[in-house]
Amino acid sequence: MTIKIDVDMTKCQHYGQCVFEAPDIFRLNSDDKLEYTAEADDSERANIEAAIDVCPMQAIRIVE
């Protein structure tokens, strides 16, 4: 099963806290802007949940 990830880019301030929790999904590019993979394997779920928790702007969601 795959999970779909959505980041509300109107909220995201590119702090990159999510990067430390799910480095395979989230990264900051050379402009310090967030980039992410919108689909991930279910095995990443715990990491993504952790990223959701640590996002200061509460911008990340899992869309089932």
Place this chain on the structure above:
Amino acid sequence: MGGLRVAEALRRFGYAGPVTAIGDEPHAPYNRPPLSKEVLATEVSHEAVAFPQRPATEDVNWVLGTRAVSANLANSTVTDDTGLVHEYSAMIIATGLRPKRIQVPNGDLQGRHVVRTLEDAIALRAELIEGARIVILGAGFIGCEVAATARKLGCAVTVVAPGVHPIVRPLGTDLAKELQRRHEEQGVAFRMKSSVADLVGVERVTGVTLDSGEQLDCDVFIEAIGSDPNVEWLDGNDLELSNGVLTNNDLQAIRVDGTVVENVFAVGDVARFANPVFDGEPRRVEHWNIPTDSAKRVGQVLAASLAGDAVALAAAKNKPFAPIPSFWSDQYDMHLLAYGLLGLADEIRLIEGQILGDCVFGYYRRGQMVGVCGIGLRSVVQSFRKEFQLEA
């Protein structure tokens, strides 16, 4: 926030039994930082700041709009303001802080505000209308963020504070001075090394009198002078409550005689714990990552001990609790990001960029890095985060 995070962590670590969460606010848990920033600048509503609810915590018994008035640790009970007595096998203290207020002779006036709760922000938002004259007492993070937001909304803003520069603790003189310059460039006036001696007005505030005797006219007066821990309801249990709830490294509460209460924990702003990343000195850390990090620790330790799982408990305790303090702040187009405990530094150096633009400062104690803070340049700030990771 800490309460919600503990419930989530207990479920994640396998505890399936009952959880009761008592909270005196009428709302389900919500995120506070936007209340001085982007949400205050737009429309303040619970929907805009509510934390997502997860299926795993759907069966938590939320007792909202209800205040815990006392606890009896010997009997393992908490009494709420409806008179109901709740029995527990374990209690987690997550009561956070409340804003300090000044005591002045003419203090009983409308137009006085603080910013801690959603209700506070809604009430303040209604008065931050274009052209309103705002006086903010306190130039810490919240005072500065509210100043920036109020400017954005077209208010005239004066910040009054006892320090030399805004947020000089913990940012340090150079960065704090620059922050002040950027605020002034945006039209904020400062009265530093000053305090408010009294308020002016009948029924509604129309001005403030500074300790220098100067009088400033205003329509809105905001107090942002720090906070006190909500611990009075724990009185009478011999806990060490001189500054929040003193805990050990597993966040278990400590009594005045130094003994540990095995089944009482504290998380978030109210918890005072030593962080082995820095030293053995217990501190309260009022940063947003602490409720989540401390709740994770409590969830893991408590779930294992409630299950009587000695192996899991030993595994949980094997790694010391050593959260990396992190904070951010948004003011105008300025985005601060920091890791560590900047306030411990005896030396502060610019390590990248230029103070007038994006820049990163390093904070050192006896030559050892204890914090890093940047305006912009997030990747650089992030690259130092590992400095505050405890060696495995």
